[in-house]
Amino acid sequence: MTTSAMSLNRRRLLALAGAASGAAILAGMPLPARAQGSGKLTVWVFDQTTSTKLKEGFPLAYPGYELEIVQMPAADLIQRLVIALQGGQGLPDVVQILTRETGALFATGQFMDMTAELEPLRANFPEGILLDNEGELITFIQGPGNMGFWVNRAALETHGLAIDPEGTWADVVAVARELKEKSGGKSHVFIQPPGANGFLMFNGYFNARGGNWWDASGNLVADAELAADTLQFFVDLKTEGLSYDTVWSAPNYWDLIKDNTIVGYTMNYAVGSTNLKRNVPDQSGQWQLVTWPRWNAGEPQRTGNFGGHVYAALRNAPNPQGAKDVVMWWLSEAGIKAQFETVGTLAYAPARDVVDLNIPDPYFGGQTVLSDLISVPFPQFYYQHWTETTSALTNAVDQALSGAKTAREAIDEALAELRAI
């Protein structure tokens, strides 16, 4: 090979790389990995699956960095972060935190403004995925908890019943009543978890109806009537015996599904699909995803938010460029694949060009569960003052379900408590 030929090849290579970069920008994806960053990078994580992917994939894209991943339980991570922020030393560059923790943490102003990186990509994210504070974009939700309604279609069919995928919650309740009658009160298409999980489920319904407790600035904006009406729905399910008191983390939960005590429940992808398939493999082909029934016929379909996590960079990160690179790596091709292989759900439009979300799932009768679930977004939701909100609203849900207070009284009391913050 001659020198001129090599030079030509290099030029051609550079031109191709330039064209690829331009195409990527046009497609709304961040540039492929740039290798100029260097120095030590520390990332605190609570979950092994996604962090393992980060540990494997990030150094390939950014070989200049010395990446250290420190794994610890989620609660420990928050305590350690609080102490590091308060002490002003020992800060990591990036932390993985639950979406529910972001409101109070981002409000401290201690997280990096990533507006320059994320704003150009805004159109690629559905509503509710980008998280901000005081107008600064901070990060995006990974594994967004789009709620779905998971139904054992075969179990319902044995009673001559079916859930209409285009129906409303009132239609589902009508089926639940018939199911109760025909199964002698044994089978249920709703569950009622105790405590904070009960509130989180209620919150999913509330969010699906456009409800928010707070706005982006932390002002209380809750619609008491909407909240009370949604809570009354829960109370009625319990009063009528249509919901079964349990939680997906209960040791006998999957046994209750196996013996058809539970033939339907509302949940995110992780529990609704991944855990169901793992724990009840024998019911493959029997289940169905009803993305999310509407509250009223004719309304646009919206689901509720139930969790997820984020990787967020600290404002005072020792390696600011590295911190940004870690967060943005998750939107590179390798990062998208890593998200797909770990959390499954991806709410980022260009991901459809990298991974195939339209995979028919035999467990759900060939439904394309991932893309169907993601196709129904949730309205923007603000996790401000989340500890106080969880405490006050869990109490409200408990009081209403026990009959100690009406749904409206319980909501009014909770909102009065939140107003006093």
Next chain:
Amino acid sequence: MTTSAPPDAAGRAVPHKERPETAGKSLPRRRSGGGEPRWAPYGFITPFFLLFLPFGAGSILLAVAMAFLSWPLGRAPSFAGVDNFRAVLFDPVFRTGMWNTLRMLVVFLMVLMPLAIFVAVAINQLSRRTVNVVQIVLFAPVTMSLIAVSVIFSLLYDDNVGLLNNLLRGMGLSGLPFLSSPDFAPWAIVAMRVWRVLGYYAIMLYAGLQSIPDELYEAAAIDGAGWWSRLWHITLPMLQPVTLFVLVAASVASWEVFAEPNVLTDGGPARSTYTAVMYIFETSFGKFNLGRGAAASVLLAIAIISTTLIVSRLLRSRHQ
């Protein structure tokens, strides 16, 4: 204490310096060369203070100082006076936490103390070989992980599939909402705590029983005192120092209860098992308000010290 000195021939207590066996002899001198050096005792206690001063006393002082500061996360602190204390005291959630902790503490002690004394007295009746086995069995629950115990009890208490409710239904009774009703949940947690620590405190009381001289019981028996009379007039009064320790230790542990309600009920239902320490934890690491969390800690410490003083005073006055 004069009572600890051995009596002389006339039966009077003799101070140690004048004991006959040492009178006229020179006491062994502390040497600076060989034997036990003068600084040896200080050397032995130094490691404790090296750790206690920064991590014990230092932390306490820091917490008290933080209670008077407004210290937003990642920013400089500023003096807040008594604002944090005012905010905590006027917070109905804190008052709920304190009230729940107090009522669970009172019931816990009322159930634990008679049971522990009863078990200790019962062990005292057993042969030495049996006692060794029984002590191991009784002590076992306190060696188990608190989280593991809580998970096991959440299964026992489960409304639908719990062993207790299955037993009740087996007897033709209806099940009880052990953890799902505000009327039952606090007491279900108290029952679990009693089960866990009963053996631990019973063994302490049993050790106290061992130190009561047999002569007292023999004299009482000669005087015609029955079992109940001996228990009431000899055992319980002589056991008072150990009882005081058990009461104080158990009440301090009760004020600090956190893991059990956190695992079993998460403070619910309807905040019926929400405790003072849960409030401190939530305020500090959920709301990130370390100043207010520290103020709540100081108030809790005052409650603990007050309880300790009241319990000590009550028992001492009864003794006197």
